[in-house]
Amino acid sequence: MKTKTYINTQGCPMRLIESQRIRHYFEKNNFEVVSDYNLADTIIISACSVTKFTEQKSMDEITKVLHLDKTIIITGCLSIEYGKRLQEKYQNIHYINPIELDNFDYVFPENTIKFQQIDPANDFSDNKLCKRHYLNPEFKFSPHPNIIKKYKRYKKQKTEDEIFNQEIEANNLLSEKKFIVINTGCVLKCSFCNTRLCINNLKSKSFEEVKTEYENLLFNKVCDFILISEDIGSYGLELQQNLPQLLKLLDKATGQKKVRWQLDGLNPIWSVKFEKYLLALLKYDRIYSITIPFQSGSEKILKKMNRYSDLQSIEQNIKTFRKQYNLLRLHGVFMIGFPSETDKDFQETLKFILKTDLDIVSFTYYSEFEQCDSSKIYPKVENEIIQQRYKKALKFLSKRNICVKT
Numbered sequence: 001m002k003t004k005t006y007i008n009t010q011g012c013p014m015r016l017i018e019s020q021r022i023r024h025y026f027e028k029n030n031f032e033v034v035s036d037y038n039l040a041d042t043i044i045i046s047a048c049s050v051t052k053f054t055e056q057k058s059m060d061e062i063t064k065v066l067h068l069d070k071t072i073i074i075t076g077c078l079s080i081e082y083g084k085r086l087q088e089k090y091q092n093i094h095y096i097n098p099i100e101l102d103n104f105d106y107v108f109p110e111n112t113i114k115f116q117q118i119d120p121a122n123d124f125s126d127n128k129l130c131k132r133h134y135l136n137p138e139f140k141f142s143p144h145p146n147i148i149k150k151y152k153r154y155k156k157q158k159t160e161d162e163i164f165n166q167e168i169e170a171n172n173l174l175s176e177k178k179f180i181v182i183n184t185g186c187v188l189k190c191s192f193c194n195t196r197l198c199i200n201n202l203k204s205k206s207f208e209e210v211k212t213e214y215e216n217l218l219f220n221k222v223c224d225f226i227l228i229s230e231d232i233g234s235y236g237l238e239l240q241q242n243l244p245q246l247l248k249l250l251d252k253a254t255g256q257k258k259v260r261w262q263l264d265g266l267n268p269i270w271s272v273k274f275e276k277y278l279l280a281l282l283k284y285d286r287i288y289s290i291t292i293p294f295q296s297g298s299e300k301i302l303k304k305m306n307r308y309s310d311l312q313s314i315e316q317n318i319k320t321f322r323k324q325y326n327l328l329r330l331h332g333v334f335m336i337g338f339p340s341e342t343d344k345d346f347q348e349t350l351k352f353i354l355k356t357d358l359d360i361v362s363f364t365y366y367s368e369f370e371q372c373d374s375s376k377i378y379p380k381v382e383n384e385i386i387q388q389r390y391k392k393a394l395k396f397l398s399k400r401n402i403c404v405k406t
Helices: 013-028 052-065 080-089 098-107 146-150 152-170 194-199 207-219 243-254 268-273 275-283 299-304 311-324 343-356 383-399
Strands: 004-009 032-034 042-047 071-076 093-095 178-181 224-228 260-264 287-295 329-336 360-365
Touching: 004 013, 013 032, 013 042, 013 071, 013 098, 013 178, 013 224, 042 052, 052 071, 071 098, 080 093, 178 207, 207 243, 243 275, 268 275, 268 287, 268 311, 275 287, 275 311, 299 343, 311 343, 329 343, 329 383, 343 383, 360 383
Parallel strands: 004 032, 004 042, 042 071, 071 093, 178 224, 224 260, 260 287, 287 329, 329 360
Antiparallel strands: none
């Protein structure tokens, strides 16, 4: 009878992709992956602590299984300290940092196929056993249907997508997007970021690893890629390499194939620093979409966040990108309710969204973690005010036909 494994994923696409690879690891070693933890011999929970809400959901899932006499493995970006405390208290619990997934081999030394032998995962579409649903990389709009009808750039982009899809069909290519995780961790030191403290390091794939992964997908007729990490601009810095060098390598490997990329998680500091390198790829539509976590349009708040705060350079950077490729799909991510954020700061964020002419906007609520420097910043913004600002933002953006991804 096969040993049974249960996998529960509470995290972002990064964690879902990791869970997919973990699943393949157990399946290759003749484990059966089941959908009920009561039937499993081994329980794996990929936990998330990017916000208090996701952290609590993760801890609730862990609490459900603590009493069971089973091997329990916690991975993901939940606090290392939390994992260590559980390890000390419960002999059947193991904590594995996302940058050390090879440690599964230490927990399962009898496995003949080692973790490094498992190919990287590039999607999670067939992982029906992951318990957290993550939005498809396509759009999900806020409850304002007029946005889709009225937003002219979206119509233009859709037309371009239709043309791209025709080429896909004509050349018998795969239309679904595939992820390539290029690194885990981040070198930035944002005052609010709990994930950085949890992962506690930067680990980048080598040029050769990423190139091999990319070429394998090209060979299998994939033509739509999402390059992803917690911060793709940090890629390679611990290896004395960088993101532009990697992109040049991948572009060369692409040759004349009709392929396009989405950059997911490019912080403004890198967007400005690597501008001239990215412009070359924008020039002939290699990069068609960029997700940028701006976080705020207030210089005061950005400084307190310990983030790049030269708003003039950021705005000019986006204008330059637009001039090079006017159909570039720009997705901005912003935080509401950072400590000391006033109504004026919030209004500056809304003005910044208009100035940068973003296509899509997402909002997150500030979460307080004691171990983060932002916990020492006052005054705090009440939850009621955060909710009010979010509603104002939706109304403001809806009137201006700007898409909101939830």
